[in-house]
Amino acid sequence: MKTNIYLNNEKFIAGITLRDENELEQGNMALHTCINPDEVLENRKKLAVLIGCGLDQFVCANQTHSANIHKVSLADKGSGAESKDTAIPNTDALYTYEPNLLLCSFTADCVPVTFYNELNGLIGVIHSGWQGTVKEISLKTFEHLKQVENCNPIDFHIHIGTALSQGKFEVDEDVYEKFKKLGYADDFMYYNDQTHKYHIDNQQTVKKQCELAGIPSDHITIDSTCTFLNPEGFSYRQDKKAGRHLSFIMRKQVIY
Template sequence: MKTKVYLNKEKFIAGMTFKDADELESYNMALHACENTENVVENRKKLATFLQCRLDDFVCANQTHSSNFHQVTLEDKGRGASESDTAIVDTDALYTYEPNLVLCSFTADCVQVIFHNEVNGLIGVIHSGWQGTVKEISLNLFEHLKQVEHCNPSDLHVQIGAALSQEKFEVDEDVYSKFKDLGYADDFIYYNDQTRKYHIDNQQTVKKQCEVSGIPAEQITIDQTCTYLSTDGFSYRQDKESGRHMSFIIRKT
């Protein structure tokens, strides 16, 4: 059971699962991309045991590469945990103040953003594929947290999970133009004359969005693992039948 723990201090536990050939479906965590849903449920139960909680404490969304976010309440407990039909619909970011809930997000190349606030106990996860990045889902959520939730961005700590590397994220001009239009991603793009493709660092672009929202750069950490190049990675670019990693965070009482 390969699980990388990014944060385990005081009451916060956060991390990301990775491919493991010894587990069912190589430790795939996605109900929407699996051979057998029972295998995924078993994998999630193993993670729940590791986190010393129950599967019913998980909260999952039906991710659609949107810029939509949702504040999780106790009424959402267990949504999407064992069946996809109950997942929070059309949502790519979750946040909550509630303790003992595991917020979950799923990726196979996309950028994961896991964040917590040690002052007010806020936790959250963001799924930011390239579409979410150009829609500025991270920036939009953090602006919402500042303006509506009165959250001080200097109290936020961010972990950016493993994702597709710049080397392997090659795109045509249509996608390049969307990143170019952001106005702050130029430093994270290069052009390959031989392949006539643009290479974009989605992780660094998302990090920049966090910084623009006011989160101190020194409080943002990036996992440099490439989900395509690593044998522990699930990569949709490499395999359209790929499973998914789960990123998670919980605040324990």
């Protein structure tokens, strides 16, 4: 199971699974887009063993490119882990204070965001495709955490995972206009005179939303690997039947 673990300390573990031609369904982790659900479950079980948790600790959402946020409780343990029918409905951002729950987000070109709060232990994942970005899901999530959970934005650390690069994310004027209306994405777009298409950097736009929420830029890391160009990437734009990466984060149970 090819996995990029980018955080693993005494408090947290976080990472993303990668495409691997030697794995079942090339390492696909998504039940909502697969050939054989049993093979996806085998992949998830492999990941669970790798990071030292059980499949019943996974918490998955039915992602709909919304700006909806869900606070995960112990009652949500196992949601969507073995069946898409039990996933948390209509949600693209999850967060929790609870230890030993693996929060999951599925992407193939969309921007995956994982985050943790060093002070209070809060963790979360965000799925931000371009539709989620123009709905400002990342900005709204961190504003929610400031207002409802009384979090200080300077305590957050954020990782923006592998996604479709600006060079490969070409759109027509209608999508460009939606980003233009945000008022802060101009620096992350350019027009190609030859193809008459606009190119948008979704990762940088998401980073800007995090900064607008008050998160220091040096607390934000970006994996600029392109899902379209990288053989370890799942790309919906390249292959409509593509599998999905699983971005994950878990707060460890600290025993004193």
